[in-house]
Amino acid sequence: MFYRLRRQERLSPIRAAIGSLLVASAAVCASAPAAPAAPPSGDVAREILREMIDTRSTHDVGSTELARKVQARLLAAGFAPADAQLLIPVDHPRAGNVVARLHGSGKGKPVLYLCHLDVVAANPEDWTRNPFHLTEDNGWLYGRGTIDMKGQDAAVLTALLRMKSEHFIPERDIVVAFTADEESGGERNGVDWLLTEHRDLVNADLVINPDGGEAGMKGGRRLYVGVQTSEKMSMAFEAEVTDKGGHSSRPTADNPIYRLSEGLARLSKFRFPVHLTDTTRQYFERRAAIETGAIKSDMLAVAKTPPDPAAIERLSAVVETNILLRTTCTATQIEGGHAQNALPQRARATLQCRIIPGESQDSVRDTLARVLNDPTIKISVITPATPSPESPLSGTILPTVEKVVHELWPDVVILPQMGAGASDSKYTRLVGMASYGIDGMFDDLDDARAHGRDERIGVAAFGQEVDFTYRLMREVSRQR
Known part of the structure; x- marks a missing residue:
């Protein structure tokens, strides 16, 4: 007992000193400014998404009102006016665009994000909810643009605002173009206009376009995140047959409707030759990892050089894989005749084509002429193809995406993809x-x-998209 008491007596001054230090430290901590907490990105993103969905930006209304709101958020977050510019073509006042820049340390050329603000039309009478008001119901967010692409716009804007609040300085500038008229095929496409009129603001070494990407799942299971390196070129031809016509009581074999119909029937049975690119070969090879059975075997067989003909035949019977194997042309509109009791003097059809990168408009036209196999069918171009070269798979883009994806979803496969549709990446x-x-x-x-x-x-x-976008944006801003 005596020993314990004497030991406590010896320790008591030390404990008192320690206690005094703790009290003093607490006082200093209380008076010092607290470290800034990470902003509640999820709440901010939802607020931004609501504002975007609730601000109608279909082609008849335009994107300018929404562009002003995007700019206002950037300015309120501390972006200088020169780094949050509202840009509106003089002859298209509804086609508003915003270009934002987060300055880096200058170690590399900028990275550019493309984010279109416009959406396709939606008839409220067809929807079970108001398409132009964000509605949450049973774990879902409803509204025009939630997928294409205001959901992504909100995630990108949230990431920019968060990095600004964190005083994050990337190694290279991060530029984001919030643009007009992607969906309309527009009179003044935002990206095309910016590249022509304001190239200095959007010039970049690397472009990330969330609109061209795809993250696929089935039955609640996440399967893959796509990295789109190329797109099929979109173009349209007109096929037309003309004749002198006459009275319907005197039919002839030269009836333009019959001749055109027979040519279209031949086209319906035709498949363009298989044309695999570096992207589609890697797509099939990696996609096989998440497939089973015969489909898996066929994808691996198609990825080989040369591809297996039997596997090609089986995959060609499925729309999803057939469109990756070859160029396609299909009839989308038809028109003919001018009176119920007259032989037609004219019949025409629109042929919409999606062309594999590396093939030419002229080669596709020559193939169509051969397949239609009728010299009376005149083929002319309605909408010419815009060349769209394949972006390289070499370099660090796939490993970079793989790193970020696997931090969040370790079992998800990264798939190089060729888009069957079109996006602003073509510009x-x-x-x-x-x-x-x-x-x-x-x-x-x-x-x-x-x-x-x-x-x-x-x-x-949507919450995961916000997290993914922030992580990816930081990662791609590093000089490599």
């Missing part, structure tokens, strides 16, 4: 900027609603 690729479609907002492949009724995205999927 940046045409001027020599390596452009990649990348998106982390998982959508059900069996219930895709982009451009459709009751467009929606999962609440959880």
